[in-house]
Each structure stands twice: as structure tokens, then as C-alpha cells.
Amino acid sequence: MHQYYDPLIKDTLFTEKLENGLTVAVLRKPGYKEATGRIATHYGSVDSRFIDPQTGEEVHVPDGIAHFLEHKLFEEEEGNVSDFFSELGAESNAYTTYTHTVYYFNTTENFDQCFELLLKFVQNPQFTDESVAKEQGIIDQEIRMYMDDPGWRSNANLLEALYVNHPVKIDIAGTVESIKQITKESLYLCHRTFYHPANMVVFVVGDVDPAQVVAMTRASFARHNYPEQTEIRRILPEEPGEVHERRRMEKLVVSQPIFRMGFKEQRVGLHGQDLLRQDLLTAMVLDAVCGRSSELYTSLYESGLIDHRFGFEYSPEESYGYSYFAGPTRDPAELEVRLLAGLQDAAEKGIAEADFERARKKAIGRTVSMMNDPDTVSYVFVDGFFKEEGLFDYIPVANSLTLEAANERLRTHFDPQRTAISIIYPK
Template sequence: MQTLDFNRLQETLYHEELPNGLQVFILPKKGFSKTYVSFTTKYGSIDNTFVPLGKKEKVRVPDGIAHFLEHKMFEKEDGDVFQKFGMNGASANAFTSFTRTAYLFSATENLYPNTELLLDFVQAPYFTEQTVEKEKGIIGQEITMYDDQPDWRAYFGAIENLYESHPVKIDIAGTVESIADITADHLYECYHTFYHPSNMLVFAVGAVDPEEMMEFIRTNQAAKTFDRPERIVREFPQEPANAAVAERSIEMDVSKPKVQFAVKLPYPDLSGIDALKHELSNEILLDLLFGRTSDFYTEAYEEGLIDESFGTEFTSETGFAFAVIGTDSKDPDKFAEKVRATLRSASEKFPFGQDALDRQLRRRTGLFLRALNSIEYIANQFTRYAFNGMNLFDTVPALEDLQVKDLQDALVPLADEQAWSVFEVLPASKGE
């Protein structure tokens, strides 16, 4: 078992790659009574075209299947797994993102029975055509619910505008039409391809003994048989640098328009500290340009162009990256134009020096150190960083290594006008 000491953070991370390829990370936290354990596969909604395990030809599976599979994993022949966690005093959950599917529990007791339950249910798929058909109605209702949420429609509408054909533009849950085509055979094919231990990661944080937990997981995995690991062949379409659609709007039952200004960014083929620096540079740049201490924010708020819903987001996952700046606004067109003007002005003359960066670095370092007191935060973030070739605990060194030039470099693609797009949700027109 490998020990990774982060002395400045007073954290020690334990890591081992098991013979079946499973990566196991354990972070003991003194003074905590709760433990989080997650079991995550590097498989998300964008993985809809791939070569199945043991085959040579690629397949295209229905959109939304990763999310559908996540739902079905909890249903077994002998009952619902959620109930079993509850009987063990644990709170269980799961989620599917663009690039990963995670199963997790938190508990203050019965750590090893719950860990065994987590490992065993994720590694024992059970699908029938009858249960698959039943689930279509349940997930169909979930999709319809999200379709009726203006904030969700605004966010995904902006992403749809950016991409011509990359599956990131498709809602994670798919559509009612796409999930209608899912079969039990589809689920097994996806499961056996992406749920191999060599494509997965276990992370435990909190009140846990690393030696005992690692030995428990070793024993659990050694008792099981898996196919020989194979490299997963995924296929994604080539995307142009420009946004697919410059402007688009829909009408919904909202009292105030919603607007999302989105920027399609190039994916950086980086790892380690360099990948962390790239992510932090973009987040800090967005904060300096549009955050609560910026001239933009002060002016836009005084003009009534933004309200408490205003926010920025930078997303960078394997194969794609984008930024979104959004708000509810009485004048969405004027808001979008103000964002454009801010980016153009910064591109013409970079407005931030070392003092502005230093303030951000102190603030970000403080926020990160406080966040490490939350095992919920660590549990939710660690795997995302790991699957993107980064280590969450390298954040402080990466912050300290940032230079003003890193922000200037981040501005170049952000200020590319061909990569800009605006999506608006407008109040529905009232008929006579």
C-alpha cells in the first residue's frame, strides 16, 4: 500500500491498485465519526459510442443509458438495495454526470457491512426486460420534470448551443424517446464494458482505519472473478472551435427572463499540477471578470441586469470544456452585450496584475483549507479530480504556482467571439 503524505495539509492518503485493476484510495480523518465510501466508474452520459468488451466493432447505444443503468443497479432479485443500507444505519445515494457514475454511502456505524454491500451490489448486475420496461416510466417522469424546470432548460440549452454533435449536448438522462429503446441486453453490454474494476475507483474518507479498510477491500475483491482488463475504446466526434449556434431562445412559464452566456473552450490535454493550474486559472479569471468584487458585477447589479441568481461556472472534463455566465435578467440582451463588452475590453488590455491575483490566491487557499474540514466535500470532489488526472490535495501547490500569464493565457479562448453563444428562456407569450 502506497502512502502519500501532504504535510502542509496534515493529510495522509493511502493508495493501492489491486490485481484486478481497481484503484483504492483511503483518507482517514481524525475527530470525525462519519465515514463516506464511494465506488465510481469512469462512465457517464457522453459514452454512447464505444467498442463493447470482447468485440471489435463499435456500437451506438441509446442516449441516457448510463443514468438508466445507475437506477437499475439498486434493484436486485431479492429486493431494493436502498432498504438494505437503511437497515444498516447508512444513507446511500448515486449520481451520473457527463463522465462518471458514482455509488456512495455515509454511515457512523456498520462501516464494513455497508462497504461489503456497496462493493457487492455494484459488482452484481441484475436486469430483466420486465424491470427495464417498468423503469422507463419512472425515468420518463424524471425527464419530464426536468424539462419543466426553466433553470435546467437554460443551462442545458446553452450547452446545446455550443456543440454540433458531441454527446455533452445531450441531457444526461436522455429523452423519453431515447430511453424507450433501452433493453436489458444494452444494459449488460454497457455494464460489462465500463464496470470492470480496472475502470473504477473506491474512495473512503472519515472515521476509517486505512490498513483494516484496505485489507477488507482486498479480501472482498480476491473472492470474485473478473474478465481480463481491456482498454476501453470510446469514440467522440470532432468538434470545430466555434459555437454551433450563436443565439437561441425558448418560451416558458417564467416571470423574469433567464439568460446564459456560454463559451466553447478547447480541451487541454494536461494532467497533474498543469491540469489543476489550468482549471484554477479559468475559475479565477471568471471571478475577477464577473465575480462580486468586479466592476461588471457592480455595474450590472445597479442597472438591474443581474440578481441573486447570477453565477459563473467553468467545466473541464475529458474531451470538452466550456464556461457559462448566467442570471435572471429584466433585459437579457443587454446583459449578454455587457458580458461581450467585458471580454472584449479585457482582451484589448488585460486589466489584472499581481495584486489582484494575490488576493484571489489568498482567498482560494483559505476556502480550500476550510473545505477540507468537510468529508462531504472531499468525497464528492476526489474522484472527479482523479479521473481527470489530478490530485485534489495538490490544489495549494497549484495555486502557489499560478502567474498572471496563466490568466492571460486563459483569456485567449474565452475572448474568442466565434466560441460565444447566448441562450434565453423568455416569458411565454400570452394569447388573447
């Protein structure tokens, strides 16, 4: 087992790669009463076209199937798995993102039993026509709930505007129509393909014995016969650098317009440290140029164009990426003009050294704070794992970034030709 003690964070990460390709990692948290165990697959809503590794044939499955599968795995002949976790005193849940699916539990007792249950149920699909039909009713309500959620709709519309072909433009849950196309056969096919140990990772945070976690994982996976599997070929359509549409509007019951402006990443295809560097660099640039300490933020705020709910973020993945600025506003048109002008002005002047150093300090301090919370750490670990980023790389990478690189990034990323606007107007 590989063991790494980070002298700055003062935590130890244990990792082991099993013979079947599965990575098991444990972040020891001495003194923590609660432990969280997770298993994740590198399979999200964008993976709807792929080559079936067993037949070599191309498959196209309905949109929303990864999320549907996540719901359905909890159901077993003996009952619902979340009830079994409850009986052990644990809470369990799962989530599906564009790129991965995660199953987890949190518990203060019966860790071993919970962990075994987690590994067992994720490897044990039991789908029937009836249970698929029943789930369609529940997910239908989930989709409708999001249809009334302006923040969610605002982001979904931005992605539809930014992307021409990339499936990130399709909602993670699919649509009311697409989920009707899902059958138990397609669910089994996706499970067999993507829930292979070589495509998965196990992560535990807590005051637990890492060797025991590895042994239990090995034993659990040994109960199944996994054929050797090479990397799964996912088929993504060609995506141009240009945006699909300049703007998208929707009307919902909201009190004032909700504005969102996105910039489409042009430097895609990165992973590992390169992707992490781009991620942290962009985040620091955003903070220096538009964070609460910046002139731009102050001027937008004091003009009443934004309030404390204004935010921005950079979302980098291997096959796509975008940054956005979003918040409610009294005047979306003016906010758009002022933001674009502000970004251009910042690019011409360049970021001042003091502002960049401050953004760096903040990024480092927030990384330290993040390590407090096992749920957040787990989210970051799993997300980073599939991008081949290391949990303890954040601070060294943040320290390695230069002002020159930041200014270069500022000039290239915020290209007014590569931007789209999404606005939710009051009905």
C-alpha cells in the first residue's frame, strides 16, 4: 500500500491499486466520529455513446440513463438498499454528474457492515420492467422539480447555448421523453460496461484502518467474475470552438431577471497536473478580476447591478470547460455590457501583482479549510481522481502559478467571441 503524509495539511492518504484495476484510497482522520465510504464510477450523463467492450459495437443509449441507473441500483429484491443502511444507523445517498456517478454512506457505527453493503449493492444490479416503470414516475417528478428551479434552468440554458454538439448541453437527468426510452436491457448493458472495477474508485475518509478497507474491497470484488477490460471508448461528437447561440431566454416565476454569462473553453483535452494548473489559474484570475476585493465587483455592486448572490466559477473537464458569471440583476443588458467591458479593461491593464498574490493566499487558505469536511474532500477527491489530479497537489500547484501565466490566461480565456448569455426573465 502506498502511503503519503502531507506535511502542510498534516493528513495521510493511503492508496492501493488492486489487480482488477480498482483504486482504493483512504484519508485517515484521527478523532473523527463519523466515517464516509464512497464508490464512484467514471460514468456520467455525457457517456451516452460508446463502444461496447464485449461486442466491439457502437451503442447509443437514451439520455439520462446514468442518473436513472444510479436510482435503480438502490433497489434489490430484498428491499431498498437505503433502508439497509438506515438499519445499520447510516445515511446513504448517491449523485450523478456529467462525468461520474458516486454512491456513499456516512456513519458513526457499523462501518465494516456499511462498507461491505456499499460494495455489494453497487456490484449487484437487479432491474425488472415493473421497477423501471415505477422509477420513471419518480424521476419525472425530479425533472419537474428542476423545471421550476431558476438557478438550475439558468445553467442548463447556458450550456445549451455554449455547446453545439457536446452532450453536456443535455440535462443530467435527461428529459421526460428520453427516460421513457430506458429499458432494463439498456440498464444492464451500461452497468456491465461502466461498473467494471478498472473504471471505478473507492474512497474512505475517517478514523479507520486503511489495510482493513483494502482487504474488504479486495474480498468483495473477488466474489464477482470480471473479464479483463481495456479502457472504454466513449464517443463524443466533434465540438467546434464557436458557441451554439449567443443568447438563450426563458420565462419563469422569479422576482427579477437571472443573468448568466459563460465563456467557452478553447484549451480542451488536458488532464492531470495540466488540467489542475488551468483550473486553479483560471479560478485565481476570476477571483483577482471579479472577486469581492476587485474594482469590477465593487463598481457592479455599487451600481446595483449585482448583489451578494452574484457568483462565478470555472468548470474544467477533459472534453469541455467553461467559466460563468451569474446572479439576479435589475438590468441584464447593462450587466452584460459592463462585465464584458470590465474584463476587457482588466485584460489590457493586467492583474496587479498584489491582487494576484492575495488571490493565491485565499486559494491556499480555502484549500486548508476544505480539508475539514469529509464530504467536500470526498467530492474533490473523486472529481480529481478521474481527471488524474492528486488531492494534495492543490497547494503546490497554486504556489507554482505565475502572474505572467495569469495575465496570459486572462487575455485568452475571456474571448468576447466565445461567450453566451442565458437569462431567466420573470413571467
